[in-house]
Amino acid sequence: MLDIKYLRQNIELVRSKMAARGQSIDFDRFTSLESERRDLLMAVETLRSERNNVSKEIGDLKKKKADASSLIARMSDVSAKIKELDERLRITEEELNAFIMTVPNIQHESVVMGHGSEDNPVVRSWGEKPVFTFKPKEHFDIGENLNILDFACGAKITGARFTLYRGLGAALERAVLNFMLDLHTGEHGYTEVLTPFMVNRESMTGTGQLPKFAEDLFKIEGMDYFLIPTAEVPVTNIYRDEILEEKMLPLYHVAYSPCFRAEAGSYGKDTRGLIRQHQFNKVEMVKFTRPETSYDELEKLTANAEEILKRLGIHYRTVSLCTADLGFSSAKTYDVEAWMPGQNAYREISSCSNFEDFQARRASIRFRREESGKVEFVHTLNGSGLAVGRTVVAILENYQQADGSVLIPKVLQPYLRGVDRIT
RNA sequence: GGAGAGAUGGCUGAGUGGCCGAAAGCGAUCGCCUGCUAAGCGAUUGUACGCCCGUAAAAGGUGUACCGCGGGUUCAAAUCCCGCUCUCUCCGCCA
Numbered sequence: 448m449l450d451i452k453y454l455r456q457n458i459e460l461v462r463s464k465m466a467a468r469g470q471s472i473d474f475d476r477f478t479s480l481e482s483e484r485r486d487l488l489m490a491v492e493t494l495r496s497e498r499n500n501v502s503k504e505i506g507d508l509k510k511k512k513a514d515a516s517s518l519i520a521r522m523s524d525v526s527a528k529i530k531e532l533d534e535r536l537r538i539t540e541e542e543l544n545a546f547i548m549t550v551p552n553i554q555h556e557s558v559v560m561g562h563g564s565e566d567n568p569v570v571r572s573w574g575e576k577p578v579f580t581f582k583p584k585e586h587f588d589i590g591e592n593l594n595i596l597d598f599a600c601g602a603k604i605t606g607a608r609f610t611l612y613r614g615l616g617a618a619l620e621r622a623v624l625n626f627m628l629d630l631h632t633g634e635h636g637y638t639e640v641l642t643p644f645m646v647n648r649e650s651m652t653g654t655g656q657l658p659k660f661a662e663d664l665f666k667i668e669g670m671d672y673f674l675i676p677t678a679e680v681p682v683t684n685i686y687r688d689e690i691l692e693e694k695m696l697p698l699y700h701v702a703y704s705p706c707f708r709a710e711a712g713s714y715g716k717d718t719r720g721l722i723r724q725h726q727f728n729k730v731e732m733v734k735f736t737r738p739e740t741s742y743d744e745l746e747k748l749t750a751n752a753e754e755i756l757k758r759l760g761i762h763y764r765t766v767s768l769c770t771a772d773l774g775f776s777s778a779k780t781y782d783v784e785a786w787m788p789g790q791n792a793y794r795e796i797s798s799c800s801n802f803e804d805f806q807a808r809r810a811s812i813r814f815r816r817e818e819s820g821k822v823e824f825v826h827t828l829n830g831s832g833l834a835v836g837r838t839v840v841a842i843l844e845n846y847q848q849a850d851g852s853v854l855i856p857k858v859l860q861p862y863l864r865g866v867d868r869i870t
Numbered sequence: 871g872g873a874g875a876g877a878u879g880g881c882u883g884a885g886u887g888g889c890c891g892a893a894a895g896c897g898a899u900c901g902c903c904u905g906c907u908a909a910g911c912g913a914u915u916g917u918a919c920g921c922c923c924g925u926a927a928a929a930g931g932u933g934u935a936c937c938g939c940g941g942g943u944u945c946a947a948a949u950c951c952c953g954c955u956c957u958c959u960c961c962g963c964c965a
Binding site: 495 | 880888889899915916917919920921933934935944945946
């Protein structure tokens with residue numbers, strides 16, 4: 448959510464920023480709603496002020512046993528008027544709120560103008576594509592041949608886009624996520640949290656999934672709870688409606704969670720394999736920072752995600768999302784894309800974003816400056832570190848051997864009781 | 871699932887219709903005192919939104935709202951009434 452005051456004063460700037468994102472926003476409607484709100488507010492507050500004053504007089508008169516009936520009659524009218532204006536104000540604020548909730552964040556000046564993912568500039572890459580003496584297979588073939596991934600069984604138990612992992616497949620998934628958590632907590636300074644996997648409506652609204660993206664969520668029947676699409680939601684909401692001390696910042700949290708996504712609108716895309724599931728595991732990093740450090744923190748956060756792939760020995764590249772590809776709440780996003788030899792493509796395995804104060808304003812997460820005592824919004828950032836299922840895909844495809852077996856990267860072997868190859 | 875108790879500021883806790891944005895204590899900040907620390911004394915101590923004045927930004931003044939959330943009664947609600955949520959205790963069930 449953008450700052451209403453900022454929006455009011457910078458309409459043209461915001462308009463051009465939104466145009467670059469391919470969004471057209473009806474700012475005339477905003478302007479008229481906004482001035483209507485202020486007019487109504489002023490009117491209602493004036494009446495309230497009168498009522499407060501006269502009510503005091505009535506109290507005094509009554510104490511002196513004097514007659515207050517004419518004042519009471521007048522205030523009765525005033526109260527009725529207040530009620531009526533209040534209702535109009537409520538409706539206007541609701542509309543204004545609904546409007547502002549649908550305006551995306553303003554992108555950082557370093558974000559390049561583009562029309563789609565093909566315009567995302569590559570900012571760096573690491574490692575090299577492995578060379579195979581045979582035609583590398585896709586992970587679902589490797590996994591099924593080794594009997595560690597069973598897509599048919601996942602479909603039987605639940606439905607499409609669910610998978611059963613068997614034996615060393617299940618163990619590999621667990622090894623990968625433990626390795627990630629240990630690295631981020633042990634070397635990168637993150638504090639681990641384990642959160643609820645379903646959250647209420649306020650939490651979903653705080654991080655921006657609602658009201659705009661309800662169709663992407665799974666909702667619990669009979670309750671106003673939702674399955675989380677990412678640990679970002681519960682972790683960011685830890686500090687919802689709080690004022691933090693400046694010296695607490697920056698706060699680093701890392702959380703494992705399963706992620707549940709309805710994947711509405713992605714029919715026919717990545718229908719085979721682990722790439723696009725209704726349920727997948729992810730290790731998520733979340734930061735709360737002072738505004739002046741958030742872009743440095745974004746670089747560090749992205750480096751923390753990349754470090755996982757370096758240690759696993761998987762070639763990747765990092766792209767900076769262009770205006771058209773940038774998420775709703777994000778001011779700047781780096782995607783880390785791992786090389787997947789079976790697919791002969793780079794696939795997103797992490798997405799690291801700086802939301803600046805966009806989420807913090809929605810979720811009301813603030814901090815008090817030590818110097819001035821002033822309250823300001825924090826900046827929130829988050830990034831996958833990494834998507835666990837897709838990391839397993841990358842391992843299977845990059846470490847596959849001619850005989851169909853898969854080597855286990857050295858760093859994971861301690862997490863697999865020393866197993867160095869799945870056969 | 872059944873029975874009961876509760877929700878007030880950073881914290882503890884008073885407040886059953888007007889003098890309550892809210893006593894008192896603790897904590898915090900500033901000042902005095904002091905060789906230093908402690909003690910003591912004094913002052914300050916929420917957030918949001920609007921308006922005025924003014925500014926590079928601020929400061930300042932003023933109004934309104936906020937005592938779990940939503941509604942109602944009343945000239946007037948932290949206080950009375952209704953609904954909801956959450957917390958705690960006991961019973962049942964359970965990993």
